[in-house]
Amino acid sequence: KAGVTQTPRYLIKTRGQQVTLSCSPISGHRSVSWYQQTPGQGLQFLFEYFSETQRNKGNFPGRFSGRQFSNSRSEMNVSTLELGDSALYLCASSLVSRDEAFFGQGTRLTVV
């Protein structure tokens, strides 16, 4: 079966701009989580959506937001980009709660 698909794979944005990243989970998976990975902070949880509802949120500013659609596809948005937002953003999907997470290949965001 198809894995988790993230688009785009690479993005270069300018400070102050906004960006939207997309994630298509494995078919049938209703839980989608987002993580930010940086060399300094490691892997940090952003938020989780389950059946279109945000179920958990990490400790990130309000500039980071997300949503999930009825087909379980998810998007995350970062507004007013800062240089420190440069990171690998990973999406993961799971079938049920407390289940293994399947990760996409990530979107590499560079803010200049």
Next chain:
Amino acid sequence: AQSVTQPDIHITVSEGASLELRCNYSYGATPYLFWYVQSPGQGLQLLLKYFSGDTLVQGIKGFEAEFKRSQSSFNLRKPSVHWSDAAEYFCAENYGGATNKLIFGTGTLLAVQP
């Protein structure tokens, strides 16, 4: 706060040698634990998981891990390392409750010498 500790930031082993990567978790009487591997610029691939039952779990690529409640540990092992095992390894724990939120360790970067 809930945390996962991987004490070794970087490990180098010779090809064919055995490997043990350490992981300590901090939360829960019944932790849900995972080991993931990441190649450069790629996503994370699940190696194995522990939810309950047998404390020695087998995973893909010849990896195994042992859950020890008394030591709050979930160490990853492989009897004979291959050059293709060079990657970064992450231990993670489920946050608990009805969620798939994972708390990750800082990772261990494995280098394999020929």
